[in-house]
Amino acid sequence: MRSIAGRVSPGTGSSSSLRPRPPVALYLHVPFCRSLCPYCDFVAVAGSAARGPSSRIAAFLDALVVELGLRADALDARFGPPGPGRQALESVYFGGGTPSLLPAETIAGLLALVDERFGLAFGAEVTLEANPGRDERGDPRALRKAGVTRLSFGAQSLRPAELRLLGRRHRSADVADAVAAAQAAGIGSVNLDLLYDLPGQSFADWIETLEAALALRPDHLSLYALTLDDPDAEGLTGPAGDHLPVASGARAWRERARPRQDDDRAAGQYHYAASVLARDGWHGYEISNWARPGHESRHNLAYWERRPYEAVGPGAHAFDGTVRRWNAARLDGYLAALLPAGGGAPALPPGGQEQLDPAMAAAEELILGLRTDRGVRREALLALPAGSSIFGWALAGELVELVQLGEDARVRLTSRGRLLSNELFSRLV
Amino acid sequence: MSREDQMIPQARLRNFSIIAHIDHGKSTLADRLLELTHTIEARQMTSQVLDSMDLEREKGITIKARAVRLEYTARDGLTYGLNLIDTPGHVDFSYEVSRSLQACEGALLVVDAAQGIEAQTLANVHLALREGLTIIPVINKIDLPSAQPEVVMEELENVLAIPREEVILASAKEGTGVPEILEAIVERIPPPKGDPDAPLQGLIFDSHYDSYKGVVVYVRLAQGRLRQHDTIRLMASGVESELLELGVFRPQLVPVKELVAGEVGYVATGLKSVRDAQVGDTLTNAKAPAAAPLPGYQPAKSLVFAGIYPLSGEDYPLLRDALEKLHLNDASFTYEPESSIALGFGFRCGFLGLLHMEIVQERLEREFGLELILSAPSVSYHVVLTHGRGVVEVDNPALFPAVNEIEEIREPWVRVSVVTPTQYIGALMELSTNRRGTFLDMEYLDPQRVLLRFEMPLAELIVDYYDQLKSRSQGYASMDYEEAGYRPASLVKLDILVAGEPVDALSLIVHRDRAAATGRALVARLKELIPRQLFEVPVQAAIGSNVVARETVRAMRKNVLAKCYGGDITRKRKLLEKQKEGKQRMKRVGSVEIPQEAFLAMLSMDE
Secondary structure (H helix, E strand, C coil), rough: CCCCCCCCCCCCCCCCCCCCCCCCCEEEEEEEECCCCCCCCCCCCCCHCCCCCCCHHHHHHHHHHCCCCCHHHHHHHHHHCCCCCCEEEEEEEEEEHHHHCHHHHHHHHHHHHHHHCCCCEEEEEEEEEEECCCCCCHHHHHHHHHCCCEEEEEEEECCHHHHHHHHCCCCHHHHHHHHHHHHCCCCCCCEEEECCCCCCCHHHHHHHHHHHHCCCCCCCEEEEEECCCCCCCCCCCCCCCCCCCHHHHHHHHHHHHHHCHHHHHHHHHHHHHHHHHCCCCCCEEEEEEEECCCCCCCCHHHHHHHCCCEEEECCCECCCEEEEEEEECHHHHHHHHHHHHCCCCCCCCEEEEEEECCHHHHHHHHHHHHHHCCEEEEHHHHHCCCHHHHHHHHHHCCCCEEEEEEEEEEECCCCCHHCHHHHHHHCCC | HHHHHHHCHHHEEEEEEEEECCCCCCCCHHHHHHHHHEEEEEEHHHCEEECCCCHHHHCCCCCEEEEEEEEEECCCCCCEEEEEEECCHHHHHHHHHHHHHCCEEEEEEECCCCCCCCCHHHHHHHHHCCCCCCEEEECCCCCCCCCCCCHHHHHHHHHHCCCHHHCCEEECCCCCCCHHHCCCCCHHCCCCCCCCCCCCCCEEEEEECCCCCCCEEEEEEEECCEEECEEEEEECCCCCEECCEEEEEEECCCEEEEEEEEEEEECCCCCCCHHCCCCCCEEEEEECCCCCCCCCCCCCCCCCCEEEECHHHHHHHHHHHHHHHHHHCCCCEEEEEEEEEEEEEEEEEEEECCHHHHHHHHHHHHHHHHEEEEEECCEEEEEEEEEHCEEEEEECCHHHHHHEEEEECCCCCCCCEEEEEEEHHHHHHHHHHHHEEEEEEEEEEEEEEEEEEEEHHHHHCCCCCHHHHHCCCCCCCEEEEEEEEEEEEEEEEEEEEEEEECCHHHHHHEEEHHHHHHHHHHHHHHHHCCCCCCEEEEEEEECCCEEEEEEEECCCCCCCCCHHHHHHHHHHHHHHHHHHHHHHCCEECCCCCEEHHEEEHHHHCCC
């Protein structure tokens, strides 16, 4: 049964109220990849767990269905069953991993279950992350039929040498083919993820990738600085952690790569891309995201606007307006809880959560809001302890500017401020 | 506890300390002595029993003097009370060593069989001989394959005129020779003198503060006796108090009913302020006081000075309280309020040396949870003012008089003794002469090792001379130094400007000939230590109005979480909180955030 509850307009600014609310979006994490890339921190498994006779994919899908049921039961108990009285999902996002490894029928089945148990709004955005490789990008026609409205391709680069360096399986020609096929299949929005600040990547290299990407006429671009974190050092990789330990090969790769990155060069690369995209009429609606008007990702906007979202799958993160909750990353624990041996009652997978206090919620709202081009209400920033001195400092440092949007006097990041945003954000937490 | 009442007559008491170079096995030997005398049962042994401070265990050194009472039944069948008074082993703490030695009649001289005698050991043996102590020479670590006891015996004979028949060969690690050491303590070290029936005189050689018992003083009774419930008087301060408890160190405090002349023990005074019971004061009985106090100690002399400031101005009262409390436990540093334009309100502190400074800083941070900034360390200069207006002592470069006010500057010099294997003589000569040192003489300890003597300005010594000495000799050289008076010098004040503003806490006094080179090295180092800021930050060194060096910390261009963390907002927030903590550890000077290490940049410059 498809719910037709009307959309709530985004950015209503009531998000810091500490009341649990039903989700407007759902994230499903599919943790399988053909191979692992050494820079990637997302929860992913490859090798025999992802293909062949001992593949865990079938078991994972069973478990995912069980988790969807348990999460839906819990939502029903709190907010009543889906229907006209309850907020329906405006977005569903299949992330990974490489969810495009799943057959389109599986995606269709999952979406039907999601609609039945959570309620899917009419015209909801349904995103699937895909790798551009011939054997892993899936069939766009079948995906569209299954309900996918948006394909997000992990292109990363369009230069062969960089793709090799990053351990990607696809070639640059695969990206063009994948985009063309998606467009021909009538996928409503096509996104490309690209990386700058690659080890040794010259300014000219970056221009080459950017221009090649633009020539494919995507609807959306996510430009991320390659960030080589250490989730082990952050304490995120324990048995209940939301990240997997970093493999020794990946660790060594990152150590070799870091000295070949350069903040100044990266800043140039970013500012160049931002000016080219602005000139061509793209909407830079978040620090790392540009869309042709009307193609902004509603799913990601829900994160930045602090609207509630549900999440399933290993390492997935959810938010109900007051509590941030996550599943542990390890697949074994995930399967063991949801598909107990001997046919016992399934339990929610291991994980963790944190209850936000009003100060944390206010800081989050400012930080997430400032990431977007709408910025935040000036009053919200000034209401913070030391808010006016931080505001003055950020203005003087040319990190923010004051703009009038409708009735509101709003503060938003300047182009320089976007790249230096942590300098401001670390004063807000 | 049956030992409590067992009185040991004065003739069977022995007070001794151990003189040893760092790593020559003093702590291991002390551990063995404790074990063999059943002071601590083997199962309760932790290594370095006497070094109870965390810092001491981490650094493998003894900072505070400590005492422990051993009871030993000798081969003559009699039970002796042996008081081991532990001494610190680093060059900065010779002041503590002299205090400990004064409480003893004998000392074990422990020398590593593979390393031989070291500079500082020599200095301490000379101290002990000056105090008239009996020396028991022990060559330790004879189990090592590289042990050369013959060579070390020759050294002892050449340098200290110690006959080889007196030397005990030992391995504290394996227990070899330890029984012989105990027997030697009984046989060779004389019992303490002092009439138990004379009026009480007890020398306070250390103290600590206990929140239940108040000030606990460590005393050596020169004469008289001390009993439970006596009313005591501190002769210098005149304060009286009924004592709460007296006892001996085993090594924890064990109460006894009486202490007599010659004994070493502790007295819980019940006093609330350590100022009323200073180290070096004499304890007597209020009802039958001694006619005069004991000679006491020379107060510790501060050689290195630095400002200590709270990172956050509002912690100033906490820092003041912390310094007061720490001073109860370590009277050898000084502090008085000062203020800095860059750092706000803080304290000017005097230390025995650079290691001492580091230890005080670490203890303040660890034991009192403070976050601190130290200004660049300095020595104390004598500045002769023009027009016969006298001499002022200046230990803070920021407070140096203007150039036209100065007739002459005099700086403190030290005499440095270095013991080194011969192959490093050249490297160490170069190190010392580069530091404006002058070579005095050289003496062969044995064919492979020499004792070098230099004189040099103390200011040159405090800037990582010790570290350089160690690195240039691959760890083999050792050093000691003593003061050698003040001498006129051609010195200038080097100011450091950050973003165009002078930062007083970074100023330093340097030799005129090397001012420009030092300025260049210092700003180069500061450029590495000051993180990039939102705007570019020039860092300059200037003498008066003349800029001698300039570097630029380029503006920061990127600090962003550009990566996609999905809906994982928690991780984003934690990364930001971490950045915030990093910023809070920096000091905002004008518009620039400067990390702690930058204020000590002078200690880590390239030569």
